Amino acid sequence: MQARVPSPEAPLRVAVVDDNDLFRRTLVRLLARQPCLEVVAQAASGAELDALLASEPEVVLLDLEVGEESGFVLLERCHAVSPQLGVILLTGHDPSALQILAREKGAQACWSKSDLRVLLATLARQGAASAPALD
Numbered sequence: 001m002q003a004r005v006p007s008p009e010a011p012l013r014v015a016v017v018d019d020n021d022l023f024r025r026t027l028v029r030l031l032a033r034q035p036c037l038e039v040v041a042q043a044a045s046g047a048e049l050d051a052l053l054a055s056e057p058e059v060v061l062l063d064l065e066v067g068e069e070s071g072f073v074l075l076e077r078c079h080a081v082s083p084q085l086g087v088i089l090l091t092g093h094d095p096s097a098l099q100i101l102a103r104e105k106g107a108q109a110c111w112s113k114s115d116l117r118v119l120l121a122t123l124a125r126q127g128a129a130s131a132p133a134l135d
Contacts (some may be wrong), residue, residue: 037124046073059123088109088119090111
């Protein structure tokens, strides 16, 4: 993925995939508060992934467990359609044990859902390619 610093004039195009409706809606609302980020699509399942990718996001915030589907499998599907797409995995568990595997599979990082505000601020300031893994 090419690094691009977003701005209010050219916001980073973000898509969200999470099966938890309340969490997904909350995340979309948090994204909407960031003038440098634009939500272009959201999905509640892997079945909705192709339609989501048709919206041409620059980065996908992808739940590690989307119902019965593995986020790693969905990550592979994302990259099959768009190899340069930035994907950041989100988990409700401690992401530190998943960082290496996430990067090996092609994700930018794996972040804890409890650290969303930090992640969104980083995306808005620096873009997806520079979104660091949390230590």
